[in-house]
Amino acid sequence: METFESLVRSEFAPKNTFLNTASNGLLPARTVAALHEAALVRAEGRPLTSLYADVEAARAAYARLAGVPVERVAAGASVAAHTGVIAASLPAGAEVLTAEDDFTSVLNPFHVRGDLKVRSVPLERIAESVRPGTALVAVSAAQSADGRIADLPALREAARDHGARTYVDFSQAAGWLPLDAGAYDYTASVSFKWLLGPHGAAFLVLPEDFGGLTPVLAGWVAGERPWDSCYGPVTELAHSARRFDLTHALFTYAGLRRSLELLEELGVDAVRAHDLALADRFRAGLASLGHEPVPAPGSAIVSVPGLGARQPELSEAGIEVSNRAGNLRASFHLYNTPADVDRLLDALSG
Numbered sequence: 001m002e003t004f005e006s007l008v009r010s011e012f013a014p015k016n017t018f019l020n021t022a023s024n025g026l027l028p029a030r031t032v033a034a035l036h037e038a039a040l041v042r043a044e045g046r047p048l049t050s051l052y053a054d055v056e057a058a059r060a061a062y063a064r065l066a067g068v069p070v071e072r073v074a075a076g077a078s079v080a081a082h083t084g085v086i087a088a089s090l091p092a093g094a095e096v097l098t099a100e101d102d103f104t105s106v107l108n109p110f111h112v113r114g115d116l117k118v119r120s121v122p123l124e125r126i127a128e129s130v131r132p133g134t135a136l137v138a139v140s141a142a143q144s145a146d147g148r149i150a151d152l153p154a155l156r157e158a159a160r161d162h163g164a165r166t167y168v169d170f171s172q173a174a175g176w177l178p179l180d181a182g183a184y185d186y187t188a189s190v191s192f193k194w195l196l197g198p199h200g201a202a203f204l205v206l207p208e209d210f211g212g213l214t215p216v217l218a219g220w221v222a223g224e225r226p227w228d229s230c231y232g233p234v235t236e237l238a239h240s241a242r243r244f245d246l247t248h249a250l251f252t253y254a255g256l257r258r259s260l261e262l263l264e265e266l267g268v269d270a271v272r273a274h275d276l277a278l279a280d281r282f283r284a285g286l287a288s289l290g291h292e293p294v295p296a297p298g299s300a301i302v303s304v305p306g307l308g309a310r311q312p313e314l315s316e317a318g319i320e321v322s323n324r325a326g327n328l329r330a331s332f333h334l335y336n337t338p339a340d341v342d343r344l345l346d347a348l349s350g
Contacts, residue, residue: 004270004334011262012335016318017343022144022172022301022331023322025196028262031255035198038254051250054257061260062189062203065174065268066181074204074244075253079169080105081217081246082188082204086136086167087113089213094135097164099123103144106169110138127154134164142172145324146294147301147331149173156183165211171202176275176300176333178268181205186213194300194333195263197256200249206241215243271334275300278332278341285345294327304328307348319344 002010011028018026027035038051055075063070076082087109090096095117096110102123110118121129126139137159139150152168159166165185173179175194181187187205191197206213215222215237222243223229224236237243263271279300286293286304294303308323315321321344322329330344 004266004274007262007266008334014335016320017340018320019330019332019336019340019344020320020322021194021333022147022329024192024199025175025194025333026335027198027255028196028259030258030262031196031198034258035251035255038251048250051254052248055248055250055253058201058253058257058260059203061257061264062195064264065260066170066179066187066203066205068182068205071240072182072205072208074206074241075248076202076204076244076246077200077249078105078202079103079171079188079190080109082186082202082244083107083138083167083169084109085204085213085216085244086138086186087116088216089211090116090135093117095119095133097121097126097129097134097137099126099139099143099150101143101145102138102140103169103171105171106138106140106167123148123150127151127158130155130158130162130164132162134159134162136165136167138167138169140169140172141177142299142301143296144172146303146327146329147172147296147299148294149177149296149299152184172301175263176268176272178272185211191252191256191259195256196259198249198252200252201256204241204244206244210241210243213244217246218243219247221245221247266334272300274334275332275336278336278338281338281341282330282332282345285341286348289345289349291348300333301329301331304330310348314344314347317347319347 059073059075060070063073092115098120100120142149167186168184170189174189191201192199220229222245223234224238279302282302305327307328308326311323
């Protein structure tokens with residue numbers, strides 16, 4: 001019987017100490033094999049039927065992960081594109097409340113509209129800053145820069161009290177933090193970080209009534225019968241959230257399907273316990289070295305002020321982390337071990 005440890009070790013064999021999942025996750029062996037097979041399908045001129053089936057299997061797997069019916073999940077290419085659809089739905093002059101220095105893909109489409117009132121506040125104050133007239137609150141569940149976790153239940157309650165909609169980006173949380181996507185109006189996530197997939201896919205979860213959004217980016221794949229929607233205007237949009245799909249990166253979904261299968265086999269709760277144990281081990285080690293990370297309890301991302309400049313030398317030593325605004329950012333996922341944590345701490349002590 002396979003254990004968490006044996007299953008992970010059968011799928012990953014990094015050649016370095018990789019502590020940078022917040023930038024991009026490692027690909028499981030099964031995903032690499034699926035990508036290779038997908039390329040052969042194209043190279044050998046075989047029908048692409050199996051690749052389109054992979055899109056739907058990945059959509060269904062993400063729906064299970066997000067805790068919503070599959071009919072509420074749209075398959076796109078980036079969080080920025082999903083944000084753009086939401087931004088396009090707002091009336092001129094609408095107020096959008098955001099967290100200061102949140103990830104650009106969550107923010108910029110609202111700013112480029114030019115006719116919206118975008119208000120930014122510190123993450124810790126976002127729930128208390130919802131006010132009458134706020135149309136939308138947009139925030140990342142976990143901050144990319146430093147791992148701080150938004151108080152989403154408080155935000156949800158404040159938004160409900162003031163009649164505002166909510167938009168949550170789970171890109172730095174999906175895969176290690178249990179999701180409740182149905183609790184918010186809109187949620188999104190990329191696939192290439194904690195979900196362990198290739199680049200080029202992002203999911204959007206919508207309400208059953210689509211939350212007032214218009215599928216302004218809809219192409220043929222957004223039709224109820226895609227293959228009958230290739231020419232001329234789409235006469236019948238999909239009855240599900242698939243009407244918000246963007247043309248699918250087929251290779252990406254072929255691999256992503258297998259990555260999501262692995263996460264389901266392991267269980268997000270087990271992954272979370274593993275990741276947080278390593279992050280807490282790193283925090284304790286930092287304290288012994290006299291370093292104080294950005295407070296982010298319960299996060300798999302640890303950001304250490306003042307140490308970002310050491311990223312190049314750490315990379316030369318085979319330890320992959322990030323430099324974010326002068327902070328060293330380490331992120332811990334299922335393929336990491338206590339030995340990885342200790343190696344980074346030893347390097348920082350020198």
